[in-house]
Amino acid sequence: MFLVALAVGVALAMVLYFHNRKQHYGKPLTIALFILRTLIGGLVTLLLFNPYIRQRVSVVEQPTVVLAHDNSASIGLSKDSAFFKSEYPKQFEDFRQALKLDFQVDEYLFGQEVRDFEELDFSDQLTDISSLLQTVDRRFYKRNVGAVLLFSDGVYNRGFEPSLLVEKYPFPIHTVVLGDTLSYPDLFMKDVHYNKKVSLGSTFPVRVVVGARDCSGQKATLTLSEDGLTIATKELEISSNRYSKELDFMLEADRKGVKQIEIKIQGLKDEAQQLNNLKRIFVEVRDEKYKIMCLAEAPHPDLGAVKSVLNDDCEMDFVFGHEEIPELSKYQLLLLHQAPSQHTDLEALLAQLEKNKKLPMLVVVGNSTDVEALNKLQKAVEVRRGMTNAMLDVKGFVNTSFGMFSLSDKLREKVGKYPPLALPHLEINLQLTHDDLLMQEVLGNKSGLPLMTFVKGDRKMAFLFGVNVWRWRLYNYYQDHNSLVFDELFSKTLSYLLLSRDDGSAVFCKEEYYSNEPVLMTAEIRNPSNELMTESDLSITIVNKKTGETYEYLFSKREHDYELNAGILPEGIYTYRAETTRSGQSVSISGTFAVVSMGIEAQQLTADIDRMRGLSAASNGRCYTVDQLPQLLQDLKADARITSVEHHDVRFEDLIHSKWIFIVLVGLAAIEWILRKMFGTY
Numbered sequence: 001m002f003l004v005a006l007a008v009g010v011a012l013a014m015v016l017y018f019h020n021r022k023q024h025y026g027k028p029l030t031i032a033l034f035i036l037r038t039l040i041g042g043l044v045t046l047l048l049f050n051p052y053i054r055q056r057v058s059v060v061e062q063p064t065v066v067l068a069h070d071n072s073a074s075i076g077l078s079k080d081s082a083f084f085k086s087e088y089p090k091q092f093e094d095f096r097q098a099l100k101l102d103f104q105v106d107e108y109l110f111g112q113e114v115r116d117f118e119e120l121d122f123s124d125q126l127t128d129i130s131s132l133l134q135t136v137d138r139r140f141y142k143r144n145v146g147a148v149l150l151f152s153d154g155v156y157n158r159g160f161e162p163s164l165l166v167e168k169y170p171f172p173i174h175t176v177v178l179g180d181t182l183s184y185p186d187l188f189m190k191d192v193h194y195n196k197k198v199s200l201g202s203t204f205p206v207r208v209v210v211g212a213r214d215c216s217g218q219k220a221t222l223t224l225s226e227d228g229l230t231i232a233t234k235e236l237e238i239s240s241n242r243y244s245k246e247l248d249f250m251l252e253a254d255r256k257g258v259k260q261i262e263i264k265i266q267g268l269k270d271e272a273q274q275l276n277n278l279k280r281i282f283v284e285v286r287d288e289k290y291k292i293m294c295l296a297e298a299p300h301p302d303l304g305a306v307k308s309v310l311n312d313d314c315e316m317d318f319v320f321g322h323e324e325i326p327e328l329s330k331y332q333l334l335l336l337h338q339a340p341s342q343h344t345d346l347e348a349l350l351a352q353l354e355k356n357k358k359l360p361m362l363v364v365v366g367n368s369t370d371v372e373a374l375n376k377l378q379k380a381v382e383v384r385r386g387m388t389n390a391m392l393d394v395k396g397f398v399n400t401s402f403g404m405f406s407l408s409d410k411l412r413e414k415v416g417k418y419p420p421l422a423l424p425h426l427e428i429n430l431q432l433t434h435d436d437l438l439m440q441e442v443l444g445n446k447s448g449l450p451l452m453t454f455v456k457g458d459r460k461m462a463f464l465f466g467v468n469v470w471r472w473r474l475y476n477y478y479q480d481h482n483s484l485v486f487d488e489l490f491s492k493t494l495s496y497l498l499l500s501r502d503d504g505s506a507v508f509c510k511e512e513y514y515s516n517e518p519v520l521m522t523a524e525i526r527n528p529s530n531e532l533m534t535e536s537d538l539s540i541t542i543v544n545k546k547t548g549e550t551y552e553y554l555f556s557k558r559e560h561d562y563e564l565n566a567g568i569l570p571e572g573i574y575t576y577r578a579e580t581t582r583s584g585q586s587v588s589i590s591g592t593f594a595v596v597s598m599g600i601e602a603q604q605l606t607a608d609i610d611r612m613r614g615l616s617a618a619s620n621g622r623c624y625t626v627d628q629l630p631q632l633l634q635d636l637k638a639d640a641r642i643t644s645v646e647h648h649d650v651r652f653e654d655l656i657h658s659k660w661i662f663i664v665l666v667g668l669a670a671i672e673w674i675l676r677k678m679f680g681t682y
Helices: 002-017 027-048 081-102 129-139 301-307 346-355 371-377 409-415 470-480 484-498 609-618 626-638 659-678
Strands: 052-061 064-070 104-110 114-116 145-152 173-177 186-194 197-199 203-213 219-226 229-237 242-252 257-266 278-286 290-296 314-320 333-337 361-365 381-385 391-398 421-424 426-430 434-442 445-455 461-465 506-508 512-514 520-524 539-544 550-554 562-565 572-582 585-596 623-625 645-654
Touching: 002 027, 027 659, 064 081, 064 129, 081 104, 081 626, 104 129, 114 129, 129 145, 145 609, 145 626, 173 609, 173 626, 186 257, 186 278, 203 219, 203 257, 219 242, 229 242, 257 572, 278 572, 278 585, 301 314, 301 333, 301 470, 301 484, 333 484, 346 371, 361 371, 361 484, 371 381, 391 409, 391 445, 409 484, 426 445, 461 484, 470 484, 506 585, 609 623, 623 626
Parallel strands: 064 104, 064 145, 145 173, 173 623, 197 278, 290 314, 290 333, 333 361, 361 461, 512 585
Antiparallel strands: 052 645, 104 114, 186 203, 203 242, 219 229, 219 257, 257 278, 381 426, 391 421, 391 434, 434 445, 445 461, 506 520, 520 562, 539 550, 539 572, 572 585
C-alpha cells in the first residue's frame, strides 16, 4: 500500500517536473519541487486506501462513591421511628449534598428490590442486602469505585447472608448503622406456614414459628381464634435468650368460605414492641377437588417435586409400569412421566383418551419414553430418536415472546441458571400451533428447539423434554432457602392445564399484597386474531370474600393493554371479575388474590450492629453511627484509596480522521505554491 502510494506520487511529480519542457528551474529547485509533489501525491493516494493508524490513548477515570440506603419498614417501625421519619431525612439529605460536592456519587435504594435513589419512606416489606451487593459488584465491574456507603439496620429477610459475599468483595464498604441498637425483651412470630386453599371437610395444618429475645425464664401463650372464639392454645416456656420454636396445629375445614384466623402471642407486660405479636391469616375453604392421574414408567424424584406444588384442593394418584390404567373420566389432568413406555398398556390408554377427548395432558419425555407409542397417542408433537443413543445435558432459557401466562422477573432470571435436564437425542417436530415457554440450550448453544411448550388444540397439552426437574427445586432451595421460583413455574403450568380458558386474554396481579401497598393490576384483551386490543372499556368488580364488601373500578387504557391502581385494601381474600366486550361478545376474567398484614419486617426491630461491623471489617471499611456522618465525610476526603486512575488504551483510527494529516497536506501544497509563485510559474 505504501509502495503503491509512493509510486503514484513519483509518477505525478515526474509528469510535472521532468516531462514538462516548458518549466525552466534550476536543478536544486526542481529536486525540491519534485519531492514536494511526490509527498503530496503519495499522501493523497494513501488516503484513498483508508489505512488505520495505531494510537495509545490515556483516559483518566474519576473515583465513584456508591451510596446505598435501606428503605425497609423495619427502620420506620423501630423505637426511634419518630426520629427516622422526621429529623433523619433532612440530616441524610445534607450529607448527600455535601458528598456530591467532593465526589462523583451513584445512589441506590434497596429493600424488596434494588433501584435508583428516590425519596425515603421506609415502605419496603422485605430487605435483600445480598442483592444490593451483587448489583453493585456487577454494575461497577472493573470500575474505579472508591467506597460503598451502606446505610442499613443490618437486618435481612430475603436472599442469603451478605457476609458470604464480602470476603472477596472488590470495593471497601463503609456501613452506617440505622435503627435502634439496644436490645429489648421481645416476643415475635417469625413465620406462619399454611395452605391458602383447602378442601371442605379436610383437616389442614398451620405451623407457627415463634421467637423470643432476652426473655429467658418467662412464659407466654399462643392463641388461635376465629370470629372471636378461641380454637387452639399452647403454652410456651422460654428457656433461653435466643429462643425459637415451631408449633403445629391441625384445624378443621368445617364450612365453605373464608376462614379468618387470628394468631396472637402474649405474656410480657413490659414488651416494647408488639407489632410482631399478632398475625391474621386467611384460608379459603373450597367445596371442590381436582384429581390428577400420573402414569409413569417407575417412581421418580420428579413426581415428588411436582406433587409438592399442589394445594390441598388437588390430589395425585399414581400408576407405574404394568399396572392397570384406571378410568380417566374422574380425573381433570393426565401426567405422563416417561410414558407411554414399553411396559404401558398402549391399547388401554388409547381407549381411555378416546373416551376423554378433552382431558388435558402434561407429558414429560425421557429416555424410557416409547416415542413411537407417544406419536400414536397424540398428534400435537412428532418425536423421533436421533442418530445417536447419547444422553444430552439440556439447560433451559425463557422464551421472551411466551404469552400463555405471566412470569415473574425472578423466574426469568433464575431458570437459565438451573442444572441441566437429561434428554435423549431426539428430533422434535411440532405439528400444531404452540407457545414455547422454555427453549433448549446444549453445551452453551441456544437452539430453536423447545424444552417446555404448550400446544393449542382440542386437548390442552404441555410437553417437557427432559427429566430430573427435582434438581431444579433443590437448586432453588439451595440458592434462596425456598422453592418459590420452581413452585411458580409448575403451579402456573398445572393451573393453566386445569383451569384457564385459552382465549389469550388475562388479568395480571400478585397472589399477595401487603396491607400498606396499593393493589396494582394490568390486563390484556386479545381479539380472535390474537392481537392486543384496547377499544372497549374494561371494568372490574373486586369482592372481599369475608365481609362481602364490593369495589368497582374501570381500567385505564394504555397503548396495548390496561392498567389499574385499586389503592390500599383491607386484609382479606378477594375475588375479582373483569368484564368487557370483544367483537360483539362479552368476555370475563376471574381470579383471586389476598391482602395480608405487614409482618416479616416487624419480626426484628433491633439493628444488627455486629453484621454491619463484620461487613465493614471484611472489606477494609469502617462502621459508623448516624451521629458520625460528619466524621464519615472527613474520612472519605482523607482516604488515599479514593483517587483518580489513569487507563492506557491502544486504539486504531482511520488516518483520514487525523487532523495532522490535513495540516501536513496543506503545508506541503502551500510551500510548493509559494516556490512556484516566487519563480514566476503561477
